[in-house]
Amino acid sequence: MPLQVITGNHAAGYALSTAGEANRTARGVACGIYPITPQTEIVEYVAQFPFSKGHVVPVESEHSAMAVSIGAAANGARAFTASSANGLAYMAENIMVAGYYRLPIVMVAVNRTLGPPWNIWADQGDTLMLRDFAWLQFYCETNQEVLDTTLLAFKLAEDRRVLLPAMTCMDAFIVSHTQTETDLPEQEAVDRYLPDLDLPHRMHPDEARTLGGLTWPHEELSMRLEIDEAMNRVPRVYQECRESFTEIFGRDPGDMIQTFGTEDAEVILIASGTMATTAREVVRRRRAKGEKIGLVKVKMFRPYPETALRKACQSATKLAVLDRNYAAGAGGVFWQDTRAAFQGHRDEVLIQNYLTGLCGGDVTPAVIEEILSDIASRSEAGKPVWMGIDTGEETVQ
Amino acid sequence: MNATAPTISERHECLLRPGNTNCGGCGMSIGLTMLDRALSDAGQTCSLVIPACCGIVTAGAFPTTSYGVPTIATTFASSPAVASGVASIRDLNDEPGQVICWAGDGGTYDIGLGTLSAAAERNENIIYICYDNEIYGNTGGQRSSATPAGARTSTTPVGKSESKKDIMSIMAAHRIPYAATLSVAHPQDFANKLSTALSIKGMRFLLLHSPCPTGWKSEPEDSVKLVRIAVASGLFPLYEVFDGSSYRINIEPDGTDAAEYFHRQRRFSDDEIDLDAIRRFCSKRMRRLNSLAQQYSADG
Numbered sequence: 001m002p003l004q005v006i007t008g009n010h011a012a013g014y015a016l017s018t019a020g021e022a023n024r025t026a027r028g029v030a031c032g033i034y035p036i037t038p039q040t041e042i043v044e045y046v047a048q049f050p051f052s053k054g055h056v057v058p059v060e061s062e063h064s065a066m067a068v069s070i071g072a073a074a075n076g077a078r079a080f081t082a083s084s085a086n087g088l089a090y091m092a093e094n095i096m097v098a099g100y101y102r103l104p105i106v107m108v109a110v111n112r113t114l115g116p117p118w119n120i121w122a123d124q125g126d127t128l129m130l131r132d133f134a135w136l137q138f139y140c141e142t143n144q145e146v147l148d149t150t151l152l153a154f155k156l157a158e159d160r161r162v163l164l165p166a167m168t169c170m171d172a173f174i175v176s177h178t179q180t181e182t183d184l185p186e187q188e189a190v191d192r193y194l195p196d197l198d199l200p201h202r203m204h205p206d207e208a209r210t211l212g213g214l215t216w217p218h219e220e221l222s223m224r225l226e227i228d229e230a231m232n233r234v235p236r237v238y239q240e241c242r243e244s245f246t247e248i249f250g251r252d253p254g255d256m257i258q259t260f261g262t263e264d265a266e267v268i269l270i271a272s273g274t275m276a277t278t279a280r281e282v283v284r285r286r287r288a289k290g291e292k293i294g295l296v297k298v299k300m301f302r303p304y305p306e307t308a309l310r311k312a313c314q315s316a317t318k319l320a321v322l323d324r325n326y327a328a329g330a331g332g333v334f335w336q337d338t339r340a341a342f343q344g345h346r347d348e349v350l351i352q353n354y355l356t357g358l359c360g361g362d363v364t365p366a367v368i369e370e371i372l373s374d375i376a377s378r379s380e381a382g383k384p385v386w387m388g389i390d391t392g393e394e395t396v397q
Numbered sequence: 398m399n400a401t402a403p404t405i406s407e408r409h410e411c412l413l414r415p416g417n418t419n420c421g422g423c424g425m426s427i428g429l430t431m432l433d434r435a436l437s438d439a440g441q442t443c444s445l446v447i448p449a450c451c452g453i454v455t456a457g458a459f460p461t462t463s464y465g466v467p468t469i470a471t472t473f474a475s476s477p478a479v480a481s482g483v484a485s486i487r488d489l490n491d492e493p494g495q496v497i498c499w500a501g502d503g504g505t506y507d508i509g510l511g512t513l514s515a516a517a518e519r520n521e522n523i524i525y526i527c528y529d530n531e532i533y534g535n536t537g538g539q540r541s542s543a544t545p546a547g548a549r550t551s552t553t554p555v556g557k558s559e560s561k562k563d564i565m566s567i568m569a570a571h572r573i574p575y576a577a578t579l580s581v582a583h584p585q586d587f588a589n590k591l592s593t594a595l596s597i598k599g600m601r602f603l604l605l606h607s608p609c610p611t612g613w614k615s616e617p618e619d620s621v622k623l624v625r626i627a628v629a630s631g632l633f634p635l636y637e638v639f640d641g642s643s644y645r646i647n648i649e650p651d652g653t654d655a656a657e658y659f660h661r662q663r664r665f666s667d668d669e670i671d672l673d674a675i676r677r678f679c680s681k682r683m684r685r686l687n688s689l690a691q692q693y694s695a696d697g
Contacts, residue, residue, distance in 0.1 A: 030485035032478060055485040060515035064478035067471065067512070071446070071482025074469055077489075079482070093472050203444060203467045203483070205494050208410065210462035212453075212470030219459050 002184050008175035009038070011143040011182050012108040012168065013045025015150035016080045018190040019106070020046075020054055023078035026196035028053035030077045032068030034061060036087035037120050038172045039110040043082055062087040066094035066105075073103040074211060076202040078154070078194075080105060084172070085112035085126045092130060098165045099134025100223070101211065102201065102230075104157035105165040107135075108150060111273070111324075112172040113359045121360020122171040124273065125325040128301075128333040134227050136166035136234060137302040139272040143182045146170050148245065148253035149299070151185070154194050155241040161233045163200075171324075172360070174274045185249050193248045231303040238300065256300035259312045261287050265294030267375055268313050270338060271322040272298045275356070275363045279322070282368040293372065298334060306341035313342075318350040320375045323384075324357040331355070331384040350375075353384035361388045410465040412436065412443075417455055417463035422617025424607030424624065425451055425528040427581040429499070432526070435591030436495070442466065443495040443524075446483060448476040448509060450501035451535045452528070474509040476500050477516035480523045488522060495524055495595065502529040502543035506562050517571035520599045526579075527602075530609035531561070538612045547659075547670045550612075556669040565604055565638070572641030573600040578634065580606050582625035586635055586647050593637070606633045614663035623661060629653035631679035634686055637695060645695040646686055655679065 006014070020029030033043035033056055047056050057068045062083050069079035083091055088109060098105045113123040127137060138153060140146045146168060153166035170176055185193075203211065215223070238256055245253045260280050262268055271279045276297035283295045296312050298305070313319060319342075323332025330336060335353035342349050354371045357363040367387055374385060412433035419426045436443055445468040447453045453470045456462045471479040476498040484496040505513060505527040513525065532550055533539040539552040542562040549556050568576045574597050577590045594601040606627060608620035615623060627633035631650035638644055656672055659665040 027486055028489040030482055030489065032482065053489055055489060057481050057485065057519070059478060059481075059519075060511060063472075063474060064512050064515060067475035067478030068482040068485070070471075070475075071469070071479035071484075072486050073482070074479075075483050075486040077482075077486045094475060097472060203469060205442060205444070205467060205492060207467060208462065208465045210456045210459075210464055210468040210470070213456035213459055213462060213468070214454060215459040 003181050004184055005179050006143065006182050007041065007177055007179050008143045008146050008170050009041035009110070009177065010045055011147040012082065012150055012170070013042045014184055015147045016042070016082070016106065016108065017046055017049035018185070018187055019151055019154045019194055020078050020080065021049070021051055021187060022191045022194040023197050024051070024053040026198070027076040029079065030055045030057065030068065030072035031079050031081050032057045032059040032065035033081060034059055034065040034083070034087065036062070036084045038112060038176045039082045039084040039108065042108055062091035063094055066091045066098060069105050070094060070098055070101065070103060073098070073105050073199070074101060074203050076197065076199050078197050079103070080107060082108040084110040085114050088126045088130060089114060095130055095135065096133045102163045103165055104154070104163055104197070104199070106150060106153045106157060107165065107167045108146070109167050109169045110172050110176045111169050119359055120172060122174055122357065123324055123359050124169065127167060127169045128325045128327070131302055131333065134164055135302060136164055136300070137169060138167065138300055139169045139298065140175065141274055141276050141297065143175060143178070143180045145254060146175060147182060147184070148249070148251070151190065151193060152241050152245055152253050155244070156234065156238055158197055159237050159241070160200065161237050162230050164227070164230055169273070171274045183251070189248055193245065234303050235305060235308065254299055256305045257308050257312055258297040258299060260295040262294035262296060262312050263315065264292050265316055266292045267318045267320065267372065268294045268296055268316040269320050269322060269368070269371070270296045270298060270334065272301070272334060273324065275322050275324060278363055278365055279368050282365050282372070286372070301334070304337045304341065309338065309341050310345055313349070316349065318375050318378070319352070320371050321351060321353050322363070322371065323353060323355050324363070326355055326358055335384065350378060350381050352378060352381045354387055355384050356387040412465050413455070414463045414465050417457060419451070419455055420611050420617070422608060422610040422620035424530060424581050424605070424609065424620055428526070428528050428579070428605045428607060431581065431584060431587050432591065435588050435595065438588065439592060439595045441495055441595055442493065443497045444468065444483060446471060446476045446480040446496060446498045448500050448504040449473040449535070450504050452499045452501065454535060473504055474512050476504060476509060477512045477521065477523065477525060481516055481519070481521045484522050498523060498525040500525070500527055501534065502527060502531060503533045503541045505529070506542045506564055514571065517568060517573050517600045517602065520573065522598055524594055524601045524603065526605060527564070528605045528607040530607045530612055532609060532612040534609050534612045548664045549666065550664070556666070568602040569638040569641045573602060574598070574640060575601040575637070577637040578604045578606070580624050580628050580633060580635055581608070582621050582628060583635060583648060590637065612664070615661055619661050623658055626653055626655065626658040630655035630658060631683045632658060634683060636686055636690070639695050643693045643695040644686065644690040646690045650683060
């Protein structure tokens with residue numbers, strides 16, 4: 001398999017395109033695309049891909065990009081798109097539709113700060129805003145992980161036990177625009193991994209069914225419950241998709257949560273995306289000095305892998321949750337879900353929130369060190385701590 | 398065309414099934430039945446793509462549906478974009494059947510205009526039918542940009558001060574293969590134009606003047622009469638535009654006065670309607686259309 005030095009965006013474009021191409025022996029691929037910094041290179045890649053049986057529709061808005069993909073997916077196509085920040089906000093109404101229609105659409109989202117004021121740098125608040133929309137969500141750390149997770153996302157989303165759309169997320173510029181060596185699978189291998197899509201509830205010319213008409217409360221309630229049941233099945237199906245990925249592509253696409261040094265750790269950092277790369281290096285250095293600290297990288301955020309997370313943190317008494325997002329009036333989103341995961345199970349664990357790298361700020365090793373010092377000095381958790389605030393005296397980072 | 402319309406029992410499957418709960422005198426319902434007839438006559442089938450509007454309420458409650466064809470509900474602004482995806486996959490798989498957007502004036506003139514314009518600019522291979530009842534009917538009767546000047550709605554309590562948007566000119570300006578107006582009072586003209594639309598590929602836009610007794614505050618039995626007066630008086634001209642450049646007027650106004658159209662609808666009040674101004678406007682618009690149809694005739 002060829003190694004190439006490419007950006008995270010091109011890794012995503014490659015994964016989307018080869019996954020779409022793999023459905024050429026079935027109903028093909030169609031999608032709507034619309035540019036927004038910093039994901040534009042993804043849709044450019046898709047628009048230039050020579051699909052054997054595909055149609056890429058360059059639409060006038062993100063709202064319509066998802067709408068085209070919905071129309072295609074509802075007719076049995078493999079469908080996808082990509083977006084970022086305000087584009088995701090504009091698309092939101094139709095993102096919700098894809099989830100409730102149980103369409104296995106895959107979207108690559110490049111995490112960018114929501115404006116105004118305008119800022120194109122990394123912040124996960126855009127996709128986390130969409131956390132309740134019946135989509136699976138994955139946060140990736142490297143170009144390779146973006147590529148692998150995007151392919152896995154199709155497999156998982158299209159599994160009949162799941163049938164939910166999936167979002168692969170990466171940090172703006174840090175991943176999207178950084179070129180690294182990436183292993184690009186051959187089309188033939190993608191074909192084997194992603195067989196023909198056969199959507200059970202697709203529109204059929206001979207079937208007079210109405211998708212999405214009026215529904216009584218008790219009927220719609222059942223549909224929501226079915227989504228919950230599908231979400232509950234995701235962790236098990238994920239492992240199957242991961243195993244078959246390893247079998248076909250010869251590498252592990254990674255677990256839903258990934259641990260480093262957690263087996264004996266008293267303090268554990270919980271991080272996602274590229275924050276995990278920096279945190280892992282700091283943890284590695286500190287563990288070499290004998291300190292009992294560890295890292296949990298949360299790759300899958302929806303559904304939130306509560307059981308796996310609790311298991312990974314068995315030895316810890318303190319958790320520092322790093323959030324590159326801020327839910328106004330509440331705090332970090334990963335922190336909220338982590339607290340919920342431990343509540344009633346291990347109420348004694350100190351779970352402290354650190355808001356870091358927001359609005360594109362750098363999460364440097366010094367920031368991680370500062371977080372570790374802070375949590376070490378704590379005997380109880382407090383309000384979320386804002387990192388990297390310019391006090392006008394000296395820079396914190 | 399068949400000499401007589403087949404009865405329901407003679408039909409394999411209706412596009413709009415009996416037993417739906419639409420209002421009496423609903424122009425949209427008549428339009429759906431006429432569409433069904435046109436598809437049958439052409440030996441074609443269709444899928445419906447319907448945004449938020451009375452058209453999707455027509456389907457009734459899950460798991461039953463009043464539509465005898467595959468139908469997908471879309472968000473308010475999205476029907477042309479969803480239809481683009483549906484049509485893409487139909488065409489990639491060489492499948493027959495028209496992809497038809499069936500949308501009200503709110504979804505067409507207002508919230509969906511950008512989406513519609515983009516689909517027209519891309520010349521998507523779809524038919525877009527706007528049943529224009531000049532009001533947000535589904536939400537109980539608020540003004541849209543298709544509401545005519547003077548009409549009272551729940552958001553224009555003393556009558557709308559702005560005039561109706563000229564959606565036909567907007568769509569023709571996209572130079573789409575076919576744009577035409579339809580009236581439920583002229584079934585033969587309706588059938589002819591549907592036949593034309595069904596024989597063309599690319600973006601086809603059809604504007605149906607659709608009486609709404611609930612919103613127009615008119616008697617259900619007057620529905621067809623009202624839209625017939627609208628055509629005869631020049632309030633709603635019946636014409637076609639090919640490629641945005643050549644024109645054909647299908648039914649010339651016959652000199653019928655527009656007054657009765659307004660008198661029979663309680664959304665209009667006599668002291669808020671300037672009939673002379675309306676007559677002048679209609680006659681000027683017909684002169685312009687006639688001039689276009691003569692200079693740029695679709696027939697020569």
